[in-house]
Amino acid sequence: MTTTLGIRTVLHPVTDLAAAKAVYTALLGVAPQTDSPYYVGFDAEGQHIGLVPDNGKQQLTNPVSYWHxxxxxxxxxxxxxxxxxxxxxxxxxxxxxxxxxxxxxxxxxxxxxxxx
Known part of the structure; x- marks a missing residue:
């Protein structure tokens, strides 16, 4: 099976969602598209960056790249x-x-x- 795959989503675990949101807003230069207590997501030039609190369902310990x-x-x-x-x-x-x-x-x- 030949397909063109791409990483367009990366989720980052964070301990302080509000602090991380401020840092990523400054980095990306855009406000979050999704902003909730359990997930903050940014869309910047075709890339989706998500912030997941350390108590989130995914139990992330490191950033995870998502292949579409x-x-x-x-x-x-x-x-x-x-x-x-x-x-x-x-x-x-x-x-x-x-x-x-x-x-x-x-x-x-x-x-x-x-x-x-």
Missing amino acids: VPDIEAKIAEMTAAGATVREAANEVGGGRLVATVVDTDGNVLGLIQDR
């Missing part, structure tokens, strides 16, 4: 056949968007996103 794929289940199957393991199975997070995470053979977390 046309078929998340097929990509998970390909990756697990190649040796990756599923960390978080595909689930809908709203608006038909599916997200999942897998872990490569070195323990790196890789995110996957499928938009409908």
Whole structure:
């Protein structure tokens, strides 16, 4: 299967959401598109940067890059056949968007996103 994949979303774990929001607003030069107590998201020139509090559902300990794929289940199957393991199975997070995470053979977390 040949597809053009791209990293367009990166989530960063933060301990102080308000402080991080100020820093990323200064860095990116734009106000957040999504601003809630459990997630702050910025869209800057086609790149989505998300801030997730350390008590968030994702339990992130490091930034995670999310690859946008046309078929998340097929990509998970390909990756697990190649040796990756599923960390978080595909689930809908709203608006038909599916997200999942897998872990490569070195323990790196890789995110996957499928938009409908």
